[in-house]
Amino acid sequence: MKNICAVFLKQVSDTLKNKTILIQFLMFPVLVIVMENAVKIDDMPEHFFAKLFAVMFVGMAPLTCMSAIISEEKEKNTLRVLMMSNVKPAEYLFGIGAYVFVMCAFGTVVFAAVGGYTGADLALFIAVMSAGIILSELTGAVIGVFSRNQMTATSITVPVMMIFSFLPMLSMFNDTVKAAARVTYSQQLSELINGIGTTAISAESVIIISINFVLAVVLFTVAYRRKGLE
Amino acid sequence: MSCTIKTERITKAFGARNVLDGIDLDIRSGEIFGLLGPSGAGKTTLIKILTGQLSQDGGTAYINGTDTRKLSGAEHRKFGITMDNFGLYERLSCAENLKIFARIYGLPNNSISDALAKVGLSDAAKTPAGKLSKGMTGRLKLARAFMTDPDILFLDEPTNGLDPVSADEIHKIILSEKARGKTVFLTTHTMTEAEKLCDNIALLSDGKIVEYGTPAEICRRYDHQRMLKIHLYDGQDMMLPHNRDAAAALAALIEDGKAETIHTTEPDLETVFMELTGKELSA
Incomplete structure (x- = not known):
């Protein structure tokens, strides 16, 4: 626990001075406040931007941050020093993961407030967002562990992040894209968030999200066994 | 004096290349031992084996009598390591860099200022590590290695690429640690550094120790x-x-x-x- 806290606090200090990471946490929460207040179109669904940006935020921020943090530590050889200081790989990953989760939780609070969620709807929104954050963190960790340096990580992260964060938006305009996007957790998160307060949680969404989770865990295990954290 | 570091017939190969081939060493407590050899001779590989970062293919290495493959967390705290490829958090200040490790080791906050003072970096405590000169970076890495007040210091080419003044500052720090009874294992390819600092040296070539003794002894042997x-x-x-x-x-x-x-x-x-x-x- 001591080492997890040390890694967590290290990341807090570091991110406050790292604009590239900081902007990932701030961009969509700031954007949603601006857009919800500035854009009013007659036929637009209620809190359209809050729902849209919440899914994009979940598909982008945790994934990008996890891969960026891990790959930078590998490239700069700071991870090696932590490991030599008796920080276990699991402690490091929990520390970083907890940090990214907390930062994304602040964003979730903004989306919940702008989206006007209360009571059971708020609890469901937070649960859906939390599941999405954890899934994206796992995906980002897979990329971070697999990549030797930041450049490799970025070249893998960008297309993966585009798929998870933009497919739900694109699927609103194209049925073929929507059919293809169904297998991704972010599309299912989008459907769950859009259905809050109006439709019951679909078993299909839960199953697909669970399958995505299992796949992410398997991929992470494979990446970790092959590459470790060195 | 007791033997602090001991290796018996250590071998290590990467693919078909034998990097270490039957290394035997006895390093006594309180001495500065220098492992000399050109780049690629296997110096860093041996440090990695001794510090438990890498497993050898054959032979055994002991630190204070414990097999290096079985070092516990408490035993790890008894040695400090600086390696050329050990990084610093460049956006964080010197003090913040050390604070991470003070938290990990459960050390009080004054251990940070003590470590910085020991390497003459007190004035640079708030300077981001990425803005330090190469010499200061080397000293900050030493400060990190000193934080737990370890009994043994493993220093992998601690003055590599430094100007003579910065190298001399690091030499003084190493000698002051020896004066405090610490054992220092350092690798270098600079003979003047070895002659100045080391009680005993070993010359490593193609994974084998080709000569061992005090620098003066070895030089006399080949006169x-x-x-x-x-x-x-x-x-x-x-x-x-x-x-x-x-x-x-x-x-x-x-x-x-x-x-x-x-x-x-x-x-x-x-x-x-x-x-x-x-x-x-x-x-």
């Missing part, structure tokens, strides 16, 4: 000429055999006030290494 070189005030040089026969001639030169300098002809470590391996030490 094939065994001559005295005398530079006279009139500008001439003369050679005398380094034995009893030269005593009278030498005494006369000194008595007559003709001898300006007298040197023995033992080679330096670079020359010894070249003779043993046909390679340059600093290659």
